[in-house]
Amino acid sequence: MKYTIAPQIGIYSDHSFWLEGQLLPLREKHLHVKSKESVWKHMRRMYRVYTAHKTGKQQLRIRCGENEWQVTTNNYGFFQLNGKQIKEGERITYYMNGGEQPVSIFSFEDEFYYADPKKLGVISDIDDTILHTNATNVVKKLRQTVGKTVHKRKNVIHMNDLYQQLQYLGAEFYYVSNSEMNLYYLIHHFLENKNFPLGPIYLKPLRRLNHLLYKRSKKVAKYLHKIEKIRKLLDLYPDKPYLFIGDSGQQDAYVYTHLAREYPEQVKGVYIRDIGKRIDFKEYERYRKQLEQLGIPFEVFDSARDIIGTLTKCASVWQQDLLDEGKGND
Numbered sequence: 001m002k003y004t005i006a007p008q009i010g011i012y013s014d015h016s017f018w019l020e021g022q023l024l025p026l027r028e029k030h031l032h033v034k035s036k037e038s039v040w041k042h043m044r045r046m047y048r049v050y051t052a053h054k055t056g057k058q059q060l061r062i063r064c065g066e067n068e069w070q071v072t073t074n075n076y077g078f079f080q081l082n083g084k085q086i087k088e089g090e091r092i093t094y095y096m097n098g099g100e101q102p103v104s105i106f107s108f109e110d111e112f113y114y115a116d117p118k119k120l121g122v123i124s125d126i127d128d129t130i131l132h133t134n135a136t137n138v139v140k141k142l143r144q145t146v147g148k149t150v151h152k153r154k155n156v157i158h159m160n161d162l163y164q165q166l167q168y169l170g171a172e173f174y175y176v177s178n179s180e181m182n183l184y185y186l187i188h189h190f191l192e193n194k195n196f197p198l199g200p201i202y203l204k205p206l207r208r209l210n211h212l213l214y215k216r217s218k219k220v221a222k223y224l225h226k227i228e229k230i231r232k233l234l235d236l237y238p239d240k241p242y243l244f245i246g247d248s249g250q251q252d253a254y255v256y257t258h259l260a261r262e263y264p265e266q267v268k269g270v271y272i273r274d275i276g277k278r279i280d281f282k283e284y285e286r287y288r289k290q291l292e293q294l295g296i297p298f299e300v301f302d303s304a305r306d307i308i309g310t311l312t313k314c315a316s317v318w319q320q321d322l323l324d325e326g327k328g329n330d
Contacts, residue, residue, distance in 0.1 A: 003055070003077075004028045005094055006106035007184040011200050013115045013236045017086050022181050022206055023060065023077035025053050028104045031185050033150055042149045049182045052206070059097055065090040078181075078205040088114065106185065113200050117237040118322045119172045120268075120315055122163070123230055125246035126177035126201075128275050130159045131190055133179075150186045155194040156273070158304035163197050165312050170319040171243075173199035176229045178250060180204045202229040223255045230255070234263050239325075241318050242266055243311070247273040248300065257287040260296050268318060269297040271307055 006028070008021040030048050055077035062069045064086055073079045092112070094103040115121075127133040132154045134140035144153070163173065173196075179187065181203045191198055204225050234242065244260070244267060246252025253272050260267040270291060272284075279300070288298040301307045 001025055002027050002104070003096065004031070004104045004106050006031055007181065007188075007201070008092070008105055008107055008112075009200050009202065010092070010112035011115055011233075011236075012086055012088075012112065014117065015085055016083065016236075018080075018082050018232060019062070019092070019112075020078070020080040020202075023055050023058055023073050023079070023103070024049075024206070025055055025077075028106050031106045033185060033189050036151070037149060039147065039149060043146055046146050046182075060103075061095040061098075062092060063095070064092045074205070076206045113172075115233075115236050115240075116172060117240050118325075119170050119240075120166075120318050120322065121174060121233065121240055121242040122166055122171050123174045123176055123233065123242055123244050124163075125250070125252050126175055126187060127179055127247075128156070128249045129245060129247040129252070129273055130156050130163075130194075130196060131187070132156060145183065150189045151193060153186075153190055155190070155196070156304075158308070159273075160194050160196050162304040162308050162311065164195065165308065166243075166315050167197040169312060169315045170322075171197075171315055173197045174233055175199060175201045176226050176233075177201070177203055178223070178225060181206050223251055226255050227259060230259055231262075234259070234266055238266070240266060241268045241322070243268055243315070244270045245273075246271075247275050248279045249275045253284060253287050253298075257290060257298070260291055261294065264294040264296065267296055268314065269299070269311075271311070272298075272300045273304075274300050274302050 002025070004024050004026055005021050006024050006026070008019070010017060010019045012018070026048060030045060054075050055073060056075055058073045058077065060071050060073060060079060062071060062081060067083070067086070069081055069083065071079045071081050094105065095101070096103055124130065133144055167173070175187070177187075184201060184203055187201055187203075244256040246256060253270070256270045260270055284300060291298040299307060
């Protein structure tokens with residue numbers, strides 16, 4: 001059986017690296033998206049990705065420069081690796097079960113990112129924060145995911161303008177979503193097509209088609225994935241500041257408030273896009289008061305235009321503070 005690593009997501013700091021990915025029982029060619037393709041071809045690809053067989057636990061050897069590690073995937077092929085600092089530009093290769101033939105990697109140009117301690121970090125949700133998905137409605141989400149090619153998916157208006165301005169001021173982006181890794185290649189293409197800044201995309205492990213119809217888990221268990229991934233990002237550099245941006249549809253306010261209280265020195269603001277429903281105003285007021293006591297803004301907005309002035313002004317100040325601190329440490 002042919003296997004492909006898809007995706008490969010890596011991030012490295014001045015002292016360590018964090019790599020994760022998924023081993024899929026698919027050929028690399030089945031994951032490529034052309035600039036123009038039919039809905040039927042898109043649907044065939046989605047069917048392959050969501051009905052792929054379990055890999056079972058597999059042994060993988062990972063080489064990078066002179067270093068080599070061995071990891072074991074879970075039954076769906078998911079793996080993680082944490083290690084010491086690696087050199088910029090070193091190529092990563094994967095081998096299975098003692099073999100010497102490298103496993104194919106479905107890779108975009110940049111999938112190993114440097115986390116810069118001198119840059120503001122923006123941690124963003126995806127579904128209904130920057131990409132219209134109807135994530136709170138299973139039927140509508142399936143219709144969007146299966147029935148629309150990536151080139152026809154709609155971005156949330158003005159969010160790419162906001163993100164571009166923050167990037168221009170020096171910010172770097174990290175995308176953390178409850179979507180599944182099956183959609184990684186589509187989300188990456190979407191970010192490119194709609195001119196959003198690229199960055200690591202952290203999704204839940206591979207899911208099968210029948211999993212999409214299961215009853216949703218409780219709030220804490222369901223969003224543990226987001227909490228764990230964001231906590232790892234925050235731990236990379238204890239002094240690196242971050243903005244959290246999400247929406248009102250999937251408890252981003254709960255997750256972000258929880259983490260802001262845990263990391264009050266790093267979180268500079270929590271911004272939640274109102275998608276027009278599912279807001280518990282009493283709960284949101286409680287979050288706002290909790291963060292206000294820590295000096296952290298908590299704001300609900302309808303359009304990116306409502307916050308673009310405030311955020312770009314603040315981001316400029318925070319970025320300059322980071323640069324000044326860096327000069328002082330040189």
